[in-house]
Amino acid sequence: MRLSNRNKASVYNFMHSLLLMLVVFGIAAFLLNEYRFQAVGKESYVLLILPILLLVVFHLNGRQIFEYDSDGEALNFKNRNIIPFMDKALHDEFPKYKLIRYEMVSVFFIKRLYVTISSKNSGSTILKYEISYLSQKEVNDLKISLNKVVKANEEKND
Structure with missing residues (x-):
C-alpha cells in the first residue's frame, strides 16, 4: 500500500x-501603531502575538510531507518539511519482518x-x-x- x-x-x-506575510504585516502594523498613530492601546500586541503564535503552531506540528510504501518486501517511510533547510528529512527503509509494533500518539493537534x-x-x-498533516482517512x-x-510477523514468530 502506498500513502502520500x-x-x-x-x-x-x-x-x-x-503566515509569514501575516507576521511581517503584524510587526509593521504594531510598529506603526506604537510610533506613529497610537490608534489602538495595549491591544496592538495582538498584532504581534497572534501571527507569531500561528506560525509556531504550524512548525510545531512537524514535518508536513509523509510518504509510506509497504509494497514488496520492505517498508519505506519518508517524512520531510516543505522548507528543505528547516529540518533534516527522514528516510527509513527496512524489511517487513523487522517491524515489531507501532504506536500512534495524538496530543491536541x-x-x-x-x-x-x-x-x-x-x-x-x-x-x-510526524503525521499531523495526514487526514483521518489516511491515518x-x-x-x-x-x-x-x-x-503477519506475529504469526511467523509463533
Whole structure:
C-alpha cells in the first residue's frame, strides 16, 4: 500500500507564505501603531502575538510531507518539511519482518507515529514520524496496513 500527502505540498507552502506575510504585516502594523498613530492601546500586541503564535503552531506540528510504501518486501517511510533547510528529512527503509509494533500518539493537534523495529545491536529501535498533516482517512489506512504487517510477523514468530 502506498500513502502520500505530497500532492498537498502547494497548500502547505501557501499556508506558510501566508503566515509569514501575516507576521511581517503584524510587526509593521504594531510598529506603526506604537510610533506613529497610537490608534489602538495595549491591544496592538495582538498584532504581534497572534501571527507569531500561528506560525509556531504550524512548525510545531512537524514535518508536513509523509510518504509510506509497504509494497514488496520492505517498508519505506519518508517524512520531510516543505522548507528543505528547516529540518533534516527522514528516510527509513527496512524489511517487513523487522517491524515489531507501532504506536500512534495524538496530543491536541500534534500526531506522531512511533515504529519499533528489531535491531542487531540494541535489540530494538524506535523510529519517530510526524503525521499531523495526514487526514483521518489516511491515518486509518496507515493503521490497517501496519496492523497487517505486525499480525503477519506475529504469526511467523509463533
